Amino acid sequence: MSDGREKSAWRRFADWVNGDSEPIDRTTQYVMNRRPPRQEEPPELHEQRERLRLKKFLGLYPLAAGFLCVALIAILFATVIYIPPFGQPGNPTNNEVSRHYLEYTEEETGATNAVTGMILSYRGFDTLGESCVLFLAVSSVMMLLQRDKNNTDEQTLHRLRREDAIERTHPDNILRKSAKLLTPFILLFALYVLFNGEISPGGGFSGGAILGGGLILYSSAYGPEQLSRLLTRSLYDTVRITGLMAYALTYGIYIFAGANGIKLEMEWMMIVIDLAVGLVVACTIYGFYTMFQRGKV
Amino acid sequence: MRPFYENLPFICIFISIVCGVLSAVIRDGRKTYRLALAMSATIAVLSAVLLYCLYTENISFVYSMGRFAAPFGNAIKAGPLQALLVTVFAIVMGLSLLGGGQSLFHDILPEKQGLYFVMTDLLMAGLLVLVYTNDMFTGYVFIEITTIAACAMVMAKDTGPNLIATIRYLFMSLLGSGLFLIGLTLLNSIAGYLLMEPLANAVAILAELGQYHRPLIVSIGLMVVGLGIKGAMFPFHLWLPDAHGGATTSSSAILSGLVLKGYIVLLITLMTRVFGLELMREVGVSNILLTLGLLGMIFGSLAAMREYHVKRMLANSSVAQIGYIFMGLGLGTEAGVVAACFHILVHAACKPLLFCCAGRLSTVSGHHRSLKNLRGSAYRDVAAGVGFTVGALSMIGIPLLGGFVSKLYFSKAALESPFMAVVLLTIAASTVLNALYYVPAILAIWVRPPWEEIQLIMLEVKPEDTRFDRSFFIAAAAFMGLIFLLGIVYHPILNVIEAGVRLM
Numbered sequence: 001m002s003d004g005r006e007k008s009a010w011r012r013f014a015d016w017v018n019g020d021s022e023p024i025d026r027t028t029q030y031v032m033n034r035r036p037p038r039q040e041e042p043p044e045l046h047e048q049r050e051r052l053r054l055k056k057f058l059g060l061y062p063l064a065a066g067f068l069c070v071a072l073i074a075i076l077f078a079t080v081i082y083i084p085p086f087g088q089p090g091n092p093t094n095n096e097v098s099r100h101y102l103e104y105t106e107e108e109t110g111a112t113n114a115v116t117g118m119i120l121s122y123r124g125f126d127t128l129g130e131s132c133v134l135f136l137a138v139s140s141v142m143m144l145l146q147r148d149k150n151n152t153d154e155q156t157l158h159r160l161r162r163e164d165a166i167e168r169t170h171p172d173n174i175l176r177k178s179a180k181l182l183t184p185f186i187l188l189f190a191l192y193v194l195f196n197g198e199i200s201p202g203g204g205f206s207g208g209a210i211l212g213g214g215l216i217l218y219s220s221a222y223g224p225e226q227l228s229r230l231l232t233r234s235l236y237d238t239v240r241i242t243g244l245m246a247y248a249l250t251y252g253i254y255i256f257a258g259a260n261g262i263k264l265e266m267e268w269m270m271i272v273i274d275l276a277v278g279l280v281v282a283c284t285i286y287g288f289y290t291m292f293q294r295g296k297v
Numbered sequence: 298m299r300p301f302y303e304n305l306p307f308i309c310i311f312i313s314i315v316c317g318v319l320s321a322v323i324r325d326g327r328k329t330y331r332l333a334l335a336m337s338a339t340i341a342v343l344s345a346v347l348l349y350c351l352y353t354e355n356i357s358f359v360y361s362m363g364r365f366a367a368p369f370g371n372a373i374k375a376g377p378l379q380a381l382l383v384t385v386f387a388i389v390m391g392l393s394l395l396g397g398g399q400s401l402f403h404d405i406l407p408e409k410q411g412l413y414f415v416m417t418d419l420l421m422a423g424l425l426v427l428v429y430t431n432d433m434f435t436g437y438v439f440i441e442i443t444t445i446a447a448c449a450m451v452m453a454k455d456t457g458p459n460l461i462a463t464i465r466y467l468f469m470s471l472l473g474s475g476l477f478l479i480g481l482t483l484l485n486s487i488a489g490y491l492l493m494e495p496l497a498n499a500v501a502i503l504a505e506l507g508q509y510h511r512p513l514i515v516s517i518g519l520m521v522v523g524l525g526i527k528g529a530m531f532p533f534h535l536w537l538p539d540a541h542g543g544a545t546t547s548s549s550a551i552l553s554g555l556v557l558k559g560y561i562v563l564l565i566t567l568m569t570r571v572f573g574l575e576l577m578r579e580v581g582v583s584n585i586l587l588t589l590g591l592l593g594m595i596f597g598s599l600a601a602m603r604e605y606h607v608k609r610m611l612a613n614s615s616v617a618q619i620g621y622i623f624m625g626l627g628l629g630t631e632a633g634v635v636a637a638c639f640h641i642l643v644h645a646a647c648k649p650l651l652f653c654c655a656g657r658l659s660t661v662s663g664h665h666r667s668l669k670n671l672r673g674s675a676y677r678d679v680a681a682g683v684g685f686t687v688g689a690l691s692m693i694g695i696p697l698l699g700g701f702v703s704k705l706y707f708s709k710a711a712l713e714s715p716f717m718a719v720v721l722l723t724i725a726a727s728t729v730l731n732a733l734y735y736v737p738a739i740l741a742i743w744v745r746p747p748w749e750e751i752q753l754i755m756l757e758v759k760p761e762d763t764r765f766d767r768s769f770f771i772a773a774a775a776f777m778g779l780i781f782l783l784g785i786v787y788h789p790i791l792n793v794i795e796a797g798v799r800l801m
Contacts, residue, residue: 076479079515083486092489092499097368108365125362125371129426129438132314136419136442139321140449143412150406150455237321245318251363252311258364259307260299266364 110270113201120198120270120277128251131277134284135244141288147295160294167223179221186214190282198274207274208281215286224294233297236283243279246272303358305347306375309340309383310425317418326402326410330394333414336421337391341384348380352793357800359431359494367431368492374431378638378797381790382428382562388779389554389645390421396653396772397547400660404454404545413453417551420446427559433481433491433571436563440477440527444470447556450548451540462539469536473526473560480519487512497571504576514580517572521564521582528560530586530623531593534616538600542609546656549608550649553615558641561622565634568626569801578629587627587716591723593620598730605667607655610734611648614692617727618644624720625707631798632710638794639706643699643783647688650776654685657769658742663757668741673751675742677763682742684773689735691780694728699783704728706791 084091101114101122111117119127145151190211197203219227250272257264290297316336320329351357357376361367394401394417405413423443430436448470452463485491487509488499503509526533541549568577577583597617604610618640625637659666661677675682691698704724711720745751783790 075515079483079512082509082511083483084509092487093485095489097490100369121363122365122370123434126432126435126438128314129435129442132317132419132422133438133441133445135318135321136416136445136449139412139415140445140452143409143416143449144452144455146409148406148408148455241318241321245315248311248314248318252315254364255307255311255362256304259304259361 110267111199113199116197116199116201116203119203119205120273124251124273125255127273127277128247131244131247131280134280135240138240138284138287138291141291145291145295152295164223164225172221175221179217183214183218186210186217190214190278194275194278195271197278198270204274204277205281208278209285211278211282212285212289215282216289219286219290224290228290228297231286231297236287236297239279240283240287243276243283247276247280250276299358299360300350302347302350303360303375305343306373306379306383306425306429307360307362309343309387310373310422310429312336312339313418313422313425317415317422320411320414320418324411326405326407326414329411329414330398330401333394333417334391336418337387337394340421340425341387341391344380344384344387347375348377348384348793351375351380352377352796355796355800357797368490368495371435372431372492373426373429373435374493375429376797376800377793378801379428381793381797382558382638382641383425385642385645385779386424386428386555386558387421388775389649390417390551392772392775393547393550393554393649393653395768396649396776397545397550397656398768399766400546400656403660406455409453409455413450416446416449416453417547420450420551420556424555424559427563430563430566431493431570433484433493433496437474437478437481440474440560440563443556443559444474444527447552450551451544453548454543454545456543458539459543462536462543465536466540469533470527473523473533475523476519476526477523480516480523483512483516483519487516493566493570497573500572500576504579517577517580517582520567521586524560524564524567525589525623528557528564528623529616529619531589531596531616531620534593534597534619537616538604538609538612541612541615542606546652549612549656550652553612553652554645554649557615557619558645561619561626561637561641565626565638566801569634569798574629574631574634583627583629585627586623587629587720590620590622590624590627591719593617594624594723594727595620595730598727598734602730602734604734605669607659607666607668607671607738608652610668610738611651611655614731614734615644615648617731618648618692621703621707621724621727624723625710628710628714628720630710630713631795632706632713634798635791635794636703636706636710638798639783639787639791640703642790643691643703643780646699646776646779646783647691650684650773650780651688651692653769653772653776654681654688657681657766657773658685660762661758662754663762665754665757668738670754672741672744672746676745678766680770680773684777685742686739687777687780689739691784693731693735697781697784699780699787702784702787 084093101118105114105117105122106112109117109121111121190207190213193210194204194207197207215227215231250269253264254266254269256262257266287297313336316332320332323329323332355377357374357379359367359372359374362371362373364370366372401413402410419442423439423446426435426439427443430439444467448463448467451466452460484496484500488496488503490496490499500513503513522533529537541553544552568574574583594617597613597615597620601610601613601617604613622637622640622644625633625640627633657678658671658674658681661681662671662674665671675685687698691700694700694704708721708724711717711724714720
């Protein structure tokens, strides 16, 4: 009797060592391994149980989340009371750094706007990082949404083709006419903001956003096919990659020269960086639009 | 004119960004894979040279990123500790890609492989800047890069559960970034700087005068919690098992070995360079870190014991190991920080090895992941079996292996702490718990099941999967070498870390 119990304890230990959740003998376990997943349970019962679990979760979850949010908001409000009042001259942020930016930006960087000078020159490395963020964001969206055999079936393609056909036969005339009228001006304005942006307020980020917006308007009015004939995948990739590459290389040279005290005429750097940021931003905005809409550029 | 070696950190960052962009140009999976490997090797060599120069001269230096000296422009700062961490990170990155290469090309669709390596290369750039940065906002920007790249790497294996895990990971990560950013904004508004040295002076003055006491505490808390969420500190770790357990082998290895560490290294930089350990102890953040670290050590292991899916088990074990690191930081002493830095290296060597070996073992067992189906799989690929065993024993803390040394130094650091007894007991308990799930796993892969069971498994194995995988073999051997190196010649490494922490 005691012998048997000992053996079963040993067996239980051995099974546990072998990584089994339940101490069962080899035959049962062998059968269990080979058996297809359980299907005896009627699906409606299973569904009911899952729904109940979900309901419980959904009951508790908003409560917990709400509590956490309220707590965080309370903490932040309580903190905000104690931070320095907005816009006072004696604030800690009004130190020699901001004074330097305000006084010397034009002299040192050639930008008439201090913010532009900071974004493109003083703290250009951060801007390079932000451009990489945008580049990465488009790359991840491509990784997720670009049509491939995992995420597309015949049905989706069929639906897309049907939508295209409807678009072709019943064009939205109001949209088309206004897009035709507006797009050139939007693009012109984008170019103005881009090319003027290296010295004045605005710059790459806003110019690129306007450029991307113009492309999206055109694409939504005339159908994505129309635009993708002009702006092909390879052209899109070239522009996007050239933008970031130009930025990285220019700024790399600038950092290397600056840190090692090499005198280089880098007057042209600001405009290159400005245009590069603009291209990256425009491609990001347009890329998001077309990836989410069509799954391809 | 500065000596040339001072340019090396910048050159490494530059190389990784350019390689990332180049990968988008090339787009071919195999070529970009080789580019990523070459990039890791180059960065490892350059950083090793830098490490040698900095350690022999016993200096650290600030490198202004551009014409404008700090505090007006961006800056990075490198010392022996940073150089050592980057060297190991680059080696681990290369070896993880090498070790998981086969399943990488199996799991990811060919047309998307190029994009995957865009992510790995820019992730490397993110990690480099997180280690080197001397500017808070630069740190934040590269936290974002690391976050997006890491999420995309989880997502790369395009299956349902994986996408859910990615969404969870993304939400938690963004919450972490958001909290960090709010903390940073608060700190900037009361201290007025972004560059770390002037910021540290300002913070020290504020702390001494007792000005803006509340905003200071709240901002420290928000930043620590933000980085803690991203670094899988105990109660915020729930995203980790799904994200790390479900991704393709290389991604799991890189995420657990490097990405978690990048955020923790930034936290260490903040604690030592900006706030100072004394202030951390005063406002009680140290004790909170210590408590959460200790809880993580226990609960991470308990969660790992309940797992039968080998990669999820390893992922849960990461929570426990990260708990050790936070515990070391929570001791609030220099010795604790040194031990935590050493454990970062040890875990960066062990966990990727374990993930690569687990991935290889499941490949030779018909892509099954549960331990039950991996029985006896070590005989199908002995290198993977040996690698898994070495990694697991090191995690438990067997002498001659890296994990032993870090536990030794954690215990030594704990001797000075007022919570000595609790810390030592928890280390002991956690070691036993580690053994309780690693030893069964080792036994499971080495004990041969009955013959008919092997045959049934072999039916599902494709012949090309059992072929000798040379790149995996090289990676496993190199990882094992690294673990033995950390476990046997640990004195010079600890000297470097100590010098590095002093020169922070």
